[in-house]
Amino acid sequence: MDTIGKIERHFKALQENLNGSAGNAWRKLRREAFEAFTANGFPKMKDEEYKYTHIGKVIEKKFDFSGLASPTAEATLEKRPVFHDADAWHVFIDNGKSVDGSLPEKTGEGLEITTLREAAINHPELMEKHLGRHADVHKDPFTALNTAFSHEGVFIRVRKNATIGKPIILHYTDGGSGADIIQTRNLIIIEDGATANIIESFTSAMEKERFSNHVSEISVGAQARLNYYKLQNQDKEIYQVDNTVIAQARDSYAQSFVVTLEGRIVRNNLHFLLEDENTETHLFGLYVAHGQTHVDNHTVVDHQLPHCYSNEIYKGILDNKSKGVFNGKIFVQPHAQKTNAFQSNKNILLTDEASIYTKPQLEIWADDVSCSHGCTTGQLDEEQLFYLRSRGINKSKARAMLLHAFVNDILDKIDIDFLHDYINEEMYKRLD
Amino acid sequence: MLSVKNLHAGIEGQAILKGIDLEVKPGEVHAIMGPNGSGKSTFASVLAGREEYEVTEGEVTFLGKNLLEMAPEDRAREGLFLAFQYPVEIAGVSTTNFLRTAVNQIREYRGQEPLDAVRFLKHIKEKLALVEMDPKLLSRSLNEGFSGGEKKKNEIFQMAVLEPKLAILDETDSGLDIDALRIVAKGVNKLKSPDNATILVTHYQRLLDYIVPDYVHVLYKGRIVKSGGKDLALELEERGYDWIKEEVAAG
Numbered sequence: 001m002d003t004i005g006k007i008e009r010h011f012k013a014l015q016e017n018l019n020g021s022a023g024n025a026w027r028k029l030r031r032e033a034f035e036a037f038t039a040n041g042f043p044k045m046k047d048e049e050y051k052y053t054h055i056g057k058v059i060e061k062k063f064d065f066s067g068l069a070s071p072t073a074e075a076t077l078e079k080r081p082v083f084h085d086a087d088a089w090h091v092f093i094d095n096g097k098s099v100d101g102s103l104p105e106k107t108g109e110g111l112e113i114t115t116l117r118e119a120a121i122n123h124p125e126l127m128e129k130h131l132g133r134h135a136d137v138h139k140d141p142f143t144a145l146n147t148a149f150s151h152e153g154v155f156i157r158v159r160k161n162a163t164i165g166k167p168i169i170l171h172y173t174d175g176g177s178g179a180d181i182i183q184t185r186n187l188i189i190i191e192d193g194a195t196a197n198i199i200e201s202f203t204s205a206m207e208k209e210r211f212s213n214h215v216s217e218i219s220v221g222a223q224a225r226l227n228y229y230k231l232q233n234q235d236k237e238i239y240q241v242d243n244t245v246i247a248q249a250r251d252s253y254a255q256s257f258v259v260t261l262e263g264r265i266v267r268n269n270l271h272f273l274l275e276d277e278n279t280e281t282h283l284f285g286l287y288v289a290h291g292q293t294h295v296d297n298h299t300v301v302d303h304q305l306p307h308c309y310s311n312e313i314y315k316g317i318l319d320n321k322s323k324g325v326f327n328g329k330i331f332v333q334p335h336a337q338k339t340n341a342f343q344s345n346k347n348i349l350l351t352d353e354a355s356i357y358t359k360p361q362l363e364i365w366a367d368d369v370s371c372s373h374g375c376t377t378g379q380l381d382e383e384q385l386f387y388l389r390s391r392g393i394n395k396s397k398a399r400a401m402l403l404h405a406f407v408n409d410i411l412d413k414i415d416i417d418f419l420h421d422y423i424n425e426e427m428y429k430r431l432d
Numbered sequence: 433m434l435s436v437k438n439l440h441a442g443i444e445g446q447a448i449l450k451g452i453d454l455e456v457k458p459g460e461v462h463a464i465m466g467p468n469g470s471g472k473s474t475f476a477s478v479l480a481g482r483e484e485y486e487v488t489e490g491e492v493t494f495l496g497k498n499l500l501e502m503a504p505e506d507r508a509r510e511g512l513f514l515a516f517q518y519p520v521e522i523a524g525v526s527t528t529n530f531l532r533t534a535v536n537q538i539r540e541y542r543g544q545e546p547l548d549a550v551r552f553l554k555h556i557k558e559k560l561a562l563v564e565m566d567p568k569l570l571s572r573s574l575n576e577g578f579s580g581g582e583k584k585k586n587e588i589f590q591m592a593v594l595e596p597k598l599a600i601l602d603e604t605d606s607g608l609d610i611d612a613l614r615i616v617a618k619g620v621n622k623l624k625s626p627d628n629a630t631i632l633v634t635h636y637q638r639l640l641d642y643i644v645p646d647y648v649h650v651l652y653k654g655r656i657v658k659s660g661g662k663d664l665a666l667e668l669e670e671r672g673y674d675w676i677k678e679e680v681a682a683g
């Protein structure tokens with residue numbers, strides 16, 4: 001049976017299985033997503049959006065999709081992921097399912113962390129309003145595939161005007177079950193006036209070929225504030241697609257950090273929907289790739305209404321035979337006058353075999369706007385290297401100092417200490 | 433201390449230095465002058481170990497060791513220092529962090545304990561005072577946005593901190609106002625001792641009024657074509673280089 005055929009069989013089994021459980025709307029969403037997925041299947045090599053990252057073909061060829069419909073959380077939490085002891089709200093997700101008993105209780109008035117299934121029972125109206133409403137199944141086949149099989153996942157809600165001081169960490173592990181396809185999904189709602197810091201931490205190392213297909217939908221309410229961090233530091237065997245959509249309401253503030261340190265192929269689609277006036281958005285990205293790693297960051301900042309500000313800085317260091325792709329789209333819709341949108345992508349290639357394909361893409365339909373973009377790609381500066389060495393600093397240390405200086409402006413903006421220090425250390429390990 | 437014999441060097445097959453001989457002994461100050469493009473900075477860079485220049489002939493010994501075989505960092509650790517004509521800016525590396533790394537790597541090479549933060553700060557504070565440099569510059573990125581004069585002072589400050597045996601100052605006086613010049617000269621003179629030596633690359637007598645050289649050499653077309661005492665500099669100031677060029681042309 002071909003891959004799509006297999007997927008169809010699993011899909012039918014899943015729908016059958018979930019028959020009678022809560023959430024008719026969700027059921028419909030799954031069906032719509034499934035149809036969207038099967039209409040085109042995995043992205044082809046000539047697909048504009050996946051032209052430089054042929055992950056669709058690889059995945060179709062490599063994996064057999066047998067575990068698709070039945071995520072099982074098998075982690076016993078014995079092998080603790082990094083930061084497990086940080087002062088934070090912890091959520092452990094294994095193979096796409098939150099680990100039983102691991103969800104923090106007693107989170108207090110302002111914070112609710114539960115499963116999507118529970119949420120479908122307790123908050124059907126919120127689920128209907130948000131689930132699948134931000135991450136459009138017609139826009140990306142991986143979003144469609146994820147949505148078609150969505151039935152587990154995490155639901156986080158920060159209530160109106162609540163300020164959650166401690167960061168909320170979503171730890172994604174892929175335990176002992178040996179599943180080779182892991183679909184993870186969550187819905188995060190930051191209500192009006194609320195503040196939260198959320199970390200998605202993908203750090204398990206299994207050294208086994210597997211495909212991780214992740215979707216995060218985040219709604220940031222009016223005057224709400226979100227600091228959002230994504231850390232991708234798994235092993236070099238993982239194929240990872242991440243679709244994250246952040247929708248911002250009026251006067252809200254959101255800041256994202258996407259840090260990629262490991263993986264075989266990593267494709268990130270980060271999509272900001274600026275749906276109302278006077279929002280502020282910062283997108284920071286850092287990728288340090290080595291070996292055969294292929295890192296692709298596609299970002300979209302969609303300015304829909306006036307007076308919104310966005311600023312994007314992505315920086316990459318590419319070593320050995322690694323490849324980088326950066327595609328940054330900025331849309332300024334006809335109503336979005338007085339938009340300020342900036343973008344920059346800077347890269348350092350450490351070898352002749354490393355490469356980067358970078359493309360800014362500005363589509364501006366309003367006239368009173370201020371937008372700029374720029375990208376640079378270069379080697380380490382020989383003059384600077386010589387200067388440091390001429391003062392007695394050895395070559396490898398001098399190199400590390402310069403690379404560190406290159407990424408420092410972004411790194412220093414991460415003001416959660418344990419996260420900052422971990423990334424710093426992991427990066428140094430690779431650069432020294 | 434430094435012995436240069438028949439040094440030839442160039443870049444991409446183009447010869448720049450065409451047979452330089454120079455002997456520098458401890459305690460001496462040598463001035464190297466010469467028209468633009470004659471090879472002064474190239475000479476300084478080759479001594480410091482810039483890899484883009486290829487040495488095609490000749491030898492250089494520094495304190496009894498073959499200098500040309502050493503990596504740039506090892507030359508510095510052995511006691512060689514170059515104050516650059518054009519110091520580079522390095523965004524994101526603070527001057528303090530940079531210098532502390534340098535000091536401790538040099539100490540490690542010499543089998544000494546690293547300086548802890550407190551002792552290091554004490555050490556550099558004294559040196560800062562010597563060159564009258566604004567301490568605020570220390571926490572800024574290395575040379576980034578420094579004025580021309582501040583960059584030059586920073587070079588002398590680094591020299592003071594690293595305490596080299598042989599310092600080569602490549603046009604450290606260019607672009608300095610009179611006060612800064614005096615301060616830089618004072619710094620250099622303070623650091624002078626019977627054990628170390630200085631090579632000054634300069635176009636102007638005014639520096640040599642403050643730091644009096646034992647020898648003055650004229651570098652022209654990649655060779656030292658004339659050497660003399662401090663009076664030679666005064667003569668060059670008065671007469672320019674034409675008479676030397678004519679002498680060279682006449683053989």
Ligand SMILES: Nc1ncnc2c1ncn2[C@@H]1O[C@H](COP(=O)(O)OP(=O)(O)OP(=O)(O)O)[C@@H](O)[C@H]1O
Pocket residue numbers: 443448466467468469470471472473474475484517
């Ligand atoms: N990296 C290089 N690439 C090509 N040519 C070079 C390079 N470095 C030096 N040269 C050439 O070698 C010659 C000597 O240059 P150098 O900088 O050593 O002169 P200088 O005596 O220091 O001049 P100035 O007084 O202007 O500082 C010049 O013709 C210069 O163009």
Ligand SMILES: [Mg+2]
Pocket residue numbers: 472473474517602603
């Ligand atoms: Mg010069």
